[in-house]
Amino acid sequence: MSALSVFPVEGLPEVRPGDVLADLLAAAVPLLQGDVLVVTQKVVSKAEGRLVPLDGDGAHRALVESESVRVLRRRGSLVVSETRHGFVCASAGVDRSNIEDGWAALLPVDPDRSARRIRAGLRARTGVDVGVIVSDTFGRPWRRGLTDVAIGCAGVAAVLDLRGTVDTFGRELHATQVCVADELAAAADLVMGKATGTAAAVVRGVDPAWLRESSVRAEVVRPPADDLFR
């Protein structure tokens, strides 16, 4: 397996509701066939107009409740809940960073669809097929620190299923399903400073076998019946 390069997309303008992200991204970075473009949720939500004014002190809390289908834990101002998409995260993904004061950004309604739309737009404008991942920053139980994960994807595997392949000792690998979409989102975050507001990055050199139709909702979200922690 050969090398990957991971680099930030520089010079993306401040994104506004109604902007066509594929146009802005195609203008900002020369893409090659097989690249994976990771775009942060924040700019996808902005382009899709998923911005809500916060009127008054309790507005953020009320918004978090209305974006949640189930609250798993509360402590002080921290709410860990499940969203309509099936994601479990803090504040149901409602976010106030890198956005104008008095406003909050909600998650895209369907982040897989957002990724498909960006992918189709890039193909139309540039003629190249790229994988697209919409990423967000989630906490997790048991481990400190946040990491970026995939909340939507198109044209690149979300989960790679290695069951049935054998290890170097010839024994079949069991239970080896790798969430490459989350690993790609994490790799992209390494070149995007949280404070500088870089909103996209390219991962170049991924295994061409990973480039296929996919969906975070279908492949990554664990159905409650399979979940030991819900």
Next chain:
Amino acid sequence: MSALSVFPVEGLPEVRPGDVLADLLAAAVPLLQGDVLVVTQKVVSKAEGRLVPLDGDGAHRALVESESVRVLRRRGSLVVSETRHGFVCASAGVDRSNIEDGWAALLPVDPDRSARRIRAGLRARTGVDVGVIVSDTFGRPWRRGLTDVAIGCAGVAAVLDLRGTVDTFGRELHATQVCVADELAAAADLVMGKATGTAAAVVRGVDPAWLRESSVRAEVVRPPADDLFR
């Protein structure tokens, strides 16, 4: 922020108890000052002799129990438990893949120490300072698919603390602690096929500000009192 490159360490021999990993790694890959070398738990455990014979049908299960300080969930043959290190993972990290039949590998006793030892060995042999991460493959609640995370590190930040810095709108970032060690482990896994048994990878080009003393146990393992899911 500039580009990262991520590439596998090829040609590492099959590792045996007593092998000095720093020697094998230094011979296998030319390292540059500031590189981060990600080494999988499997070869660290082999070099450190953390191999146990499995005698009989119940041996694996008994080993998982003895490596666990607390079991969080059981379902069929799946056990999710907490290890002495404070990691929560399947089978307490006891692993039978990429190892001879009839044997299991346990986690290193102190993976931060393992990382420090590799780092010191590489400095002694090559004269360059690198960051070292010992990685393992963990599942997680709510999301399907496994991802690689850091279980030990040396010379590279585990958690980057961005609290106190401001976003592009001049507002202070809250609760933004990024687990770059896990993101580096994830990036490295993208170039290491599970089946091919590649056991190490290099991440080149990380922000020099991340290169400092560190520890997964001190920075990443969430104390039970702070943990809403334990």
